[in-house]
Amino acid sequence: MGTIAKGEITLSPVNDAYTVSITPASCTIKADFDGSNPQLDNAKGTITIKRGTRDVPFHVVAPHISTGGSVAFANQTSSIVAFEVTSLPNNVLNGTVGFDIKTDDGFDYQTTVQFAFTIVRESTMLDWIKDWEGSKTKVGGTYIMTPKIFVGKKEDIVDSSVTPPIWKEGALTGIYIGPDILSSQETSAGIYGYLKDNEIFHINADGGFIGGWTFNEAGLQSSNGVVNILAEGSIFAKNLNSTTEYWGIYADGHATFANGNVKFMPDGSAEFAGYIESTSGNIGGWRIAPTQLNNGRIILDSSEGLIGVYAGLLKMHPTTNTITVSKTPIGGGVVMYYTSSADFGLVGYSTTGRIFQLGSTNFIAGWNFNHQAIWTGSESPYLAQGSFATNYGELTLAPNGIRSAKWYMDADGTAQFVGGKVQFNENDAEMFGWKMYSGRFSAPHAALVSDSYNNGFYVSSADLSEIASTSLRNTIHNFGGIYIWSDAASSMLCAYDKSGNLGFALRTTGYHSIGNWYFDHESIYTGSTNLSPEGFTMTPGSLILSTDGLIGYLWKLNGDGSGAIAGGNISWDAEGNVTFANSVSLNWVNISSALGNKLTKIDANGIYTGTISADNITAGTITTAAIKNGDYWALNTDGSGYLASSKISWTDKGVLSIANCKLKDVVISGSIATPFTDGHFSFGSDGGSLSVSTLGLQNNNCVIIPGDGAGWYTAFQIPFTSAYNGFRAIIINHDWNGTKATGPISATAPSGKYFHEDGESMSELIINPYEAVELIGVGEGDSFKGWLVLNRRIYGHPTLSIGEGFALKAMYMGVIKYNADTKAPSLKLQRRWDEKMYGRENKRLILSYPNSLRGSVTIQIPEGVFSSADKYEVFLTTCKNGVDSVNGYACVENKTAKSFDIWTSDDITWNSIDITFYIVGTWNMS
Secondary structure (H helix, E strand, C coil), X not given: CCEEECXXXXXEXXXXXXXXXXXXXXXXXXXXXXXXXXXXXXXXXXXXXXXXXXXXXXXXXXXXXXXXXXXXXCCCXXXXXXXXXXXXXXXXXXXXXXXXXXXXXXXXXXXXXXXXXXXXXXXXCCHHHCCCCCCCCEECCCCEECCCEEEEEEEEEEECCCCCCEEEEEEEEEEEEEEEECCCCCEEEEEEEEECCEEEEEEECCEEEECCXXXXXXXXXXXXXXXXXXXXXXXXXXXXXXXXXXXXXXXXXXXXXCCCCEEECCCCCEEECCCXXXXXXXXXXXXXXXXXXXXXXXXXXXXXXXXXXXXXXXXXXXXXXXXXXXXXXXCCXXXXXXXXXXXXXXXXXXXXXXXEEEECCCEECCEEECCCCXXXXXXXXXXCCXXXXXXXXXXXXXXXXXXXXXXXEECCCCEEEHHHCEEECCCCEEECCEEXXXXXXXXXXXXXXXXXXXXXXXXXXXXXXXXXXXHHHHHHHHHCEEEEEECCCCEEEEEECCCCCEEEEEECCXXXXXXXXXXXXXXXXXXXXXXXXXXXXXXXXXXXXXCCEEEECCEEEECCCCEEEHHHCEEECCCCCEEECCCCCEECCCCCCCECCECEEEECCEEEECCCCHHHCCCCEECCCEEEECCCEEEECCCCEEECCCCEEECCCCCEEECCCCCCCCCCCCCCCCCCEECCEEEXXXXXXXXXXXXXXXXXXXXXXXXXXXXXXXXXECXXXXXXXXXXXXXXXXXXXXXXXXXXXXXXXXXXXXXXXXXXEECEEEECXXXXXXXXXXXXXXXXXXXXXXXXXXXXXXXXXXXXXXXXEEEEEEEEEEXXXXXXEEEEEEEEXXXXXXXXXXXXXXXXXXXXXXXXXXXXXXXXXXCCHHHEEEEEEEEECCCCCCCCCXXXXXXXXXXXXXXXXXXXXXXXXXXXXXXXXXXXXX
């Protein structure tokens, strides 16, 4: 014997979102035949309480068993309490254990849960039968055991089976319990009941019979085999002469009646093969009237030939149980009806009117239709092919086309739009004056062609509309115009004047031309491009301009600077060395007192001239090495030289040095730029670049130094010498040459020297990553004072996307002080950003108190500072002045171009507070 427990969880919803669970909720307990020795091994469980998903602590106040007995449980506060039934009396068959529980979460929620049990006594083999021998009768104090027994009587009865009826002796009436033979011819036991020798019932291992019913493990069956009640849940009446039952109700939920003519399906649907007749009543919510079937908003009316679905509920006549129907549900709905061959259809209405109608009249969303067309905007469709509809707003869709008042499309492919300005015919088309053919758009003076040989766009003052595509280029050649043309080999753009002269021609292959000039990817030329052995053009009038130079007939100017004229008799190389042929002479004529009437002669043999007076070269010399004038000035052959006794000098590399120079009234055409370099770059004395080991400003004005210390300071130097008096520099901490700016850079001033920024003197200048500083050196003679920081800006920050703000235009700043003696405010301090604005001095604010308002002062602004009240804003703050402990507040009122009021109190007196304010100009804001 053992305990059978049902493993399930019962969840009991409780108030305040508590959920109490007892697991399991019940069990079955086996016991001996007399209820003794119950098996309680699994008569136990656990109790839990949750609030939402959170466990709640609780305790059991008291348990109670409905049948008596005992139960053990954990008598302490916990979120889970175990219990166990420990004893039960012998005389119970079922019962419950109740637990009164109370939460310990501060809310003291109380409830009761129950655990149910059932006692199953053992009856298959009673202990007092176990010792019976089995073939003899045994009588005990409380029992009788015997192989067979009959309880009843014998009596005489009338036997009506014979004529005349006779009395029959020994008819049995009673109950037999004893051996029996089964249908399988096995020996078993049975119980039989008799009434005057007639069997009333019997029960054995095969089944049984009682009151005209036979039964077995499958179910019950009437004696004639018609009615069957099955153990699996079905009941039916079987037609022994047919496979269709008279009726039946089956375990899966379906049923049949009336020899299968009425069927109910498991899903609730039904089938009726017979005839139903009713003039009133309800079926599934549908009301039945003599000619109507209706429900809510739906009606079927046989007398009116109508089916309707209405927007509102139908109103029934109180006595006839009928509804007056309408073919035009004005409030909204759908109706299908048939009155006659001229009046039938399906019609739908919204609250605003008819939406569609199909039948004798056809209409959908403003559209009418019949067997010919669909149309709107007129009483009948417009069907004339090749023409527009007659009325504006009219539109017809028919098998022969679609048409309105301004356009149509016919079924034969022709169409017109925009009142005929766009036309599509069977073989061509026209759009706003453009004719369209296969592969061609054409207007009187323009044509666009797409075919294998004449692709292009053609424009001409001549009429091109009827010119064949193959003749368009020739027409423009003769009468002028422009065309873009292309075939599979090349493309070209050409222009001709009305006389047939070529204006220009651009080609994708070969050469191009503009007038009489031709050009390709190498040169621009006129005439012939053929060159003589000497490199000149072969024919007079020929000229070539290319990357190699400019070449003409008997002359050339080469791209490297060399050249030749006069057929090469005079030539020069790229270095400027001039060569004269023997036939070349240079004559200066018509100068009197000259050598042979010729002042100077230059030929291949040399230079011949007259006398050069020594007075023309004073205190100087001309040599093959240089032209000099002592120590005052010199022009050396290597290109170097000096002026002003060497205070101005230059090297052969062009580096200019000016000692103690002052430039007066200098105008520079162009620009002066100092490119940014890194902190190791320095200018050499010859103008070249040097690389120094010490990171710093050096002698360049624009420097980028990336702080690569990843948060640590990178040190650099800034000179503090008189050479940097007036030296302006910009230093940026930014990425440079592959090095990222990851930390700040810093420069330290010598002892007693400082960096001056925002009025503060600092011994160290720190520049953060992606920050730029502009500064200028300040000195007096040979004394260097320090560096003044002019600007500090964010530059190129990789993550800062909103900028760093802007400077406000502060026009005035003032302080209003409260006087404890006079109990009045006064304007003690003020500052104007420019006291000489517009040439007027001493433009100061004026405070007026008291004014006409409660607890207010008026600040008057000088005339002409602001043109209107929206050109400035006032920012102010209040503070205690030590006179008393009044908390201050202030508000700007009555703001005009000339004044504004500051209000501090709810009465006529000024609160004992001080106010600081400043006025910001907003004329440059939008």
